[in-house]
Amino acid sequence: MRTTESQLPLERLLGKASAGAIEKNLGLGTVGELLLYFPRRYLNRGELTPINGLPFDEEVTLIARVVSVNSRRMRQRKGSITDVVVADDSASGAGSLKISFFNGWRAEKELRPGLRAMFSGKVGFFNRALTLTNPDYVLIDADGVDAELAKAPIPVYPATAKLPSWKIGNAVAALLDAVELDDFPDPVPQETSRREGFIGLPEAFRMIHRPADAGQWQQARERFRYQEALVLQTALARRRAQTAAQQAVSRPGLEHGLLAEFDAALPFTLTGGQQTVGRELAGELAAESPMHRLLQGEVGSGKTLVALRAMLQVIDSGGQAALLAPTEVLASQHYQSIRRTLGPLAEGGMLGGHESGTQVVLLTGTMPAAAKKEALLAAASGQAGIVIGTHALLSDQVQFFDLGLIVVDEQHRFGVEQRDALRAKAAHPPHLLVMTATPIPRTVAMTVFGDLETSVLRELPAGRAPISTFVVGLAENPAWFSRLWQRSREEIEAGHQVYVVCPRIGETEGAESSSGDEPDDSGPDTGAPDGGEDGRSMASVLEVVEQLRQEPALSGCRIEALHGRLDPAEKSRVMADFAAGSIQVLVSTTVVEVGVDVHNATLMVILDADRFGISQLHQLRGRVGRGGLPGTALLVTELEPGHPSRRRLDAVAATTDGFELSQEDLKLRREGDILGANQSGGRSTLRLLRVLEHESVIEMARADANRIIAADPELAAHPALREAIDASLNPEKEAFLERG
Structure with missing residues (x-):
C-alpha cells in the first residue's frame, strides 16, 4: 500500500524541532494527524x-x-x-x-x-x-x-503550556501550503457526500483551519463531525459483524432443569421487564454465535436475578458461568445473595442439596490458601456451576471445565485486558452479559457500547419503597448537623438501621487506594472535586466512627466502620453483623455503593456529599428502601447554596430517575475520554462529536455504517474508510470500544 501524504511524518515538512515539539506536547506524528487536530473555537x-x-x-x-x-x-x-x-x-x-x-x-x-x-x-x-x-x-x-x-476568524487550538495555539496554527498553515490535499483519501463515500451536500475533503481542511468567515468553519465542522461519527460507528458495526461470525456453543437449557426448578420455587412474580429481558437472553444463549449484551437498569431493578437465570440456563446446558465483580465486598455479597436465593439448588452433590443442583464458589485474592485451593478445584472440575470472584478470577491459576457465560458487574471498573483474560479461559467464545446499575444515555450507549445489544430494566419489583432525598445545607443551617443524629436515632428506635457514608477512610492518607484486589474503595469519583483542593477537610470513616460513639443521641447504639483496608475476615464479620441487625449504624466509604442488600436499612447520611458525582450518589441511596420500608437519603454539604457543586446535589434530590440523572451527569462532568479509560472530565478523544448534542448525526452515521458493513464486511470497496478506522482507532483505542 502506497504511503499517502497524510501518512508522512511531520519532520519531513516541518523540520525536526517543530515536529518534535508537536509530538511531545500533542502526541501527533503525521501530517494527517495534525490536520485532523481541529480548532476548539474561533476568535473574531x-x-x-x-x-x-x-x-x-x-x-x-x-x-x-x-x-x-x-x-x-x-x-x-x-x-x-x-x-x-x-x-x-x-x-x-x-x-x-x-x-x-x-x-x-x-x-x-x-x-x-x-x-x-x-x-x-x-x-x-x-x-x-x-x-x-x-x-x-x-x-x-x-x-x-x-x-x-x-x-x-482566528482559530484557537487546544494548547499546552509549552505549545500555544498560534504555534500550532503556524504549523498547520505550513502543511496546508505544502501538501496536495486532493491526494488525501476521503473516508466519506461519494454517494453520502452528494446526499448530504458535504463539501469536499480538501476544501473542508482549508475552511476549518483557515476560514474566511464563520460560515466556512461551520460548514467544515458539519462535514468532519459526520466523518468522525461514521468512522466510529463503522468500527463498531464491523466488530458486531465479527462477533456474530464467531462460533459459540449453543446453551439452550433444559425443559425440566435447574432453571425450571428455580422458577417454580420463586416466592414472587418477575416484573414484565425481567420477563422480557429473560426471553432475550434465553434466545441469544441458545444461538450458535456468542451473546454480547449490555444489561442496564435502575438501582434495585433486579438485574442480578435476570443474570442468575441466564447462568442457570447455561448450567443446564453443561456449561459454567463466571461472575466478575470489582470489589471483595460486592463479590461476597453476590456469593451470599445467590446462595441464599438458590437455597438447596446451590448445594448440588452435598448433604441436603437438591439432586439437580449445582455449587457456587467464591474466589478472591485475600482468601485463605485452603479455601482458595478448594474453589480452584471446584472451578476446574466443573463441580461449581457458578464461580464468583474479583480480579483473582483472572490469574493464571484459575481454570474452568467449560466456561459458557461471563457476567461482568459494574463493567466500567474493569479494563479491556481484564475481560479478555477471563474470556481466554473458555475453550470456545463464551457468551457475555455486561451489567451496569449506572443508567447510560442512549447516545452514549450507541457511541461507547455500540457493539453490544442493549437491554434496559426500568420498573422496580413489587415491595420496593420510594426513596426521599434531601439536601442538608450546613452553611445556612449549622444546627442541622446535630439533628442528623437525632433523626438517625428515630430510625433506630423504630427498629431500623442507618448508613453513614464518608469520602475518606482516615485523616492521614492522600488519595485512597485499597489493598488486595479491591481497587475501588477510593473515595469520590471524578464527577466531584478531588479531596482537599479547595482547602476543606473531608469527613473520614475513622474520625466519624469515634465522633458518633461519643454522640449523646446515639448512646447505646453499636456503631462500626467498613472500608476497603479492613482485614477481609473483619470486613465479612462487620457486613454479616449489619445484615443481621446487630449493628445499628454502619460508617463506611463507597464500598457499599453497589450490591449491598440490607432490607432493614432505611436511612443513609452522606457526609460531604458534594465530593461525590451524581451517579455515585444515586447508587449510594439505592442501598436504602430495599425491604418495602420507605428510604431516606440526606445529602450533607458545607458548601454555600450558590456553589456550582451544589447543582449536583439538587439534581439528585429532584428525581429518582437514573436515566434523567445520567443525562445531567454527562452535562456537568463533560464527556471525558469517551474511547479511553478516563471516563469523565478532561479532554475527550472525540474531536467534534458530542454524544449528547449530536444524536441525529450519530444515528445517521450508525445507519450508514450498518449498510456499508452489511454489503462489504471487510471494507474492500471502502479503503479510505478502513484506513481512517486504523488511523484514528489504533488497537489500543479500538479495544476500548469492546466493552466486553
Whole structure:
C-alpha cells in the first residue's frame, strides 16, 4: 500500500524541532494527524475576549487591549518584572487582567498601550484577582496585515503550556501550503457526500483551519463531525459483524432443569421487564454465535436475578458461568445473595442439596490458601456451576471445565485486558452479559457500547419503597448537623438501621487506594472535586466512627466502620453483623455503593456529599428502601447554596430517575475520554462529536455504517474508510470500544 501524504511524518515538512515539539506536547506524528487536530473555537479579530468569564486554573487564549505597561526591579533576586494590565473594554470596567512577565524585555518593548494582542497561558489567582504569568503572546495590530486576513476568524487550538495555539496554527498553515490535499483519501463515500451536500475533503481542511468567515468553519465542522461519527460507528458495526461470525456453543437449557426448578420455587412474580429481558437472553444463549449484551437498569431493578437465570440456563446446558465483580465486598455479597436465593439448588452433590443442583464458589485474592485451593478445584472440575470472584478470577491459576457465560458487574471498573483474560479461559467464545446499575444515555450507549445489544430494566419489583432525598445545607443551617443524629436515632428506635457514608477512610492518607484486589474503595469519583483542593477537610470513616460513639443521641447504639483496608475476615464479620441487625449504624466509604442488600436499612447520611458525582450518589441511596420500608437519603454539604457543586446535589434530590440523572451527569462532568479509560472530565478523544448534542448525526452515521458493513464486511470497496478506522482507532483505542 502506497504511503499517502497524510501518512508522512511531520519532520519531513516541518523540520525536526517543530515536529518534535508537536509530538511531545500533542502526541501527533503525521501530517494527517495534525490536520485532523481541529480548532476548539474561533476568535473574531475585532472583538475582545470577556475577561470575567475566564476559567481559573485552565489554559486559555484571549484577545485583549493593553492598558498599561510597568517594569520594576525584583527585590529578592536579580532581574525585573514587567506588569501589563489588559482590558476587554467592557462597560463596567471590570474586565481587566494583570499579566506578569519575569525579565520580560520583549513584552516591555512590544506591548504598548492601546495595542491589541492575543495571549495564551494558564489562569492563576493572586491578591483576589485573576492573573497570567509569563504567557505567550502575539500582536494582533501588526503592521502590513492584509485587509482580508484582518477580517478572518482566528482559530484557537487546544494548547499546552509549552505549545500555544498560534504555534500550532503556524504549523498547520505550513502543511496546508505544502501538501496536495486532493491526494488525501476521503473516508466519506461519494454517494453520502452528494446526499448530504458535504463539501469536499480538501476544501473542508482549508475552511476549518483557515476560514474566511464563520460560515466556512461551520460548514467544515458539519462535514468532519459526520466523518468522525461514521468512522466510529463503522468500527463498531464491523466488530458486531465479527462477533456474530464467531462460533459459540449453543446453551439452550433444559425443559425440566435447574432453571425450571428455580422458577417454580420463586416466592414472587418477575416484573414484565425481567420477563422480557429473560426471553432475550434465553434466545441469544441458545444461538450458535456468542451473546454480547449490555444489561442496564435502575438501582434495585433486579438485574442480578435476570443474570442468575441466564447462568442457570447455561448450567443446564453443561456449561459454567463466571461472575466478575470489582470489589471483595460486592463479590461476597453476590456469593451470599445467590446462595441464599438458590437455597438447596446451590448445594448440588452435598448433604441436603437438591439432586439437580449445582455449587457456587467464591474466589478472591485475600482468601485463605485452603479455601482458595478448594474453589480452584471446584472451578476446574466443573463441580461449581457458578464461580464468583474479583480480579483473582483472572490469574493464571484459575481454570474452568467449560466456561459458557461471563457476567461482568459494574463493567466500567474493569479494563479491556481484564475481560479478555477471563474470556481466554473458555475453550470456545463464551457468551457475555455486561451489567451496569449506572443508567447510560442512549447516545452514549450507541457511541461507547455500540457493539453490544442493549437491554434496559426500568420498573422496580413489587415491595420496593420510594426513596426521599434531601439536601442538608450546613452553611445556612449549622444546627442541622446535630439533628442528623437525632433523626438517625428515630430510625433506630423504630427498629431500623442507618448508613453513614464518608469520602475518606482516615485523616492521614492522600488519595485512597485499597489493598488486595479491591481497587475501588477510593473515595469520590471524578464527577466531584478531588479531596482537599479547595482547602476543606473531608469527613473520614475513622474520625466519624469515634465522633458518633461519643454522640449523646446515639448512646447505646453499636456503631462500626467498613472500608476497603479492613482485614477481609473483619470486613465479612462487620457486613454479616449489619445484615443481621446487630449493628445499628454502619460508617463506611463507597464500598457499599453497589450490591449491598440490607432490607432493614432505611436511612443513609452522606457526609460531604458534594465530593461525590451524581451517579455515585444515586447508587449510594439505592442501598436504602430495599425491604418495602420507605428510604431516606440526606445529602450533607458545607458548601454555600450558590456553589456550582451544589447543582449536583439538587439534581439528585429532584428525581429518582437514573436515566434523567445520567443525562445531567454527562452535562456537568463533560464527556471525558469517551474511547479511553478516563471516563469523565478532561479532554475527550472525540474531536467534534458530542454524544449528547449530536444524536441525529450519530444515528445517521450508525445507519450508514450498518449498510456499508452489511454489503462489504471487510471494507474492500471502502479503503479510505478502513484506513481512517486504523488511523484514528489504533488497537489500543479500538479495544476500548469492546466493552466486553
